[in-house]
Amino acid sequence: MLFEELQPDLQQWLRSVVNQGYKTEAIVDSLRKAGYESSVSSAVQEDITALRDAREKVAVPSRNPSPWDSGVKTTSDREVQVLMTAQKPNLVLFGNLLSGEECDELIALSQPRLKRSKVVNSQSGQSGQHAMRTSSGAVFRFGEFPLVKRIEQRISELVDIPVSRGEGLQVLNYAPGAEYKPHHDYFDPQYPGSKKYLQRGGQRCATLIIYLNDVEAGGSTVFPSTGVNVYPRKGYGLFFSYADEQGGLDPLSLHGGSPVIAGEKWVATKWMRLRDYVDEKTGA
Structure with a gap:
């Protein structure tokens, strides 16, 4: 088989x-x-x-010396705390990435446009609903609102990846029982369905998950290959990278969102590419 x-x-x-x-x-x-x-x-x-x-x-991406040693990373508009770092997988946990007010505003902006989240079929390249991902989501265009533009710029300065290489900011809502089973964010070049996505900015190289609320129970981000388990806390951000210019992909970046047990979970996700991202709908 x-x-x-x-x-x-x-x-x-x-x-x-x-x-x-x-x-x-x-x-x-x-x-x-x-x-x-x-x-x-x-x-x-x-x-x-x-x-x-x-x-x-698999060629695991090369590990450069960590730029997070100071414990604080200052952007043009905010001091962000560096709470934890790891190299297997290569990740950083940030505190104070967003204020409570920014989290609340981003949730409010997303609520009118929430739709059931989709996953990409690795064979056909088509996206559709699947039982492995049961959240609802909303996607924002680059700089669509002043808040979105400010967050995109802050992220770019924080992780040193140009705004132009980021996909549109996506807000996700997980109701009780909702989850996202373990997966990789990169597009596996072995599968034909990855081709059209790789043409729109190259490989995904990093992900930033921003937690927009405190979850009553459940909803942690888990890396099953390494045992890393990050619990949501409002305003925190989890950044992890997994691809480099030489084509190396890190299988240890396998991760998932565990089921929400009580309350609901809100996150914002930013995927970043190796080259400037081209939106399928706008062509920019």
Whole structure:
């Protein structure tokens, strides 16, 4: 059975457990216990081997000395705290990235345009709703509102990536039970569906998640390959990078949004590219 023939959520799960180092026998046993037919469980053994081989061949992005050593990063309009750094995966947790008022205003701006979030089909390149991602989202054009423009500039100064390389700021709302199962934000060049996205600014190289509210329970950002687990706190931001100019991609950037148990979760997400981003709708 070809890996591409599996359901997307099963593909993601297989990537996750392979990256975590689980043995083939344990993975197959878990599939059988989960109710998969023996023929499926046995057939995916070749897929598991292929994933493990691919993981070993991946060129992990080079690690430069951390620019976050001072503990505080000053932009033109704000002092942002550097609360935590890690290199596997390469991530930084910021405090005081947005004020409480900015968080509230961004939520208010997004509410009238919320729609069910979509995921990209790695084979066709088409996007659509899927059970692995059950949030609602709203996307803003570059500088669409003064607040959006200010946040985009602040992000650019903070992570030293030009505004022109960022995709439109996206606000996501997770109701109780909503989640985003583990996934990579980069476009895997092995799959044909990635081609059209890579043409619009090259590979995604980094992600910034900004937490817009405190969540009563659940809703953490989890990196299952490394055990990193970040709980939402209003105004905080989680930045992680995973691609470089040489084509290196970091599989340890596998991450997900755990289910919201109580209350709701609001985040703003900014994806960044290696080159200037071209919006599919506006062409700019």
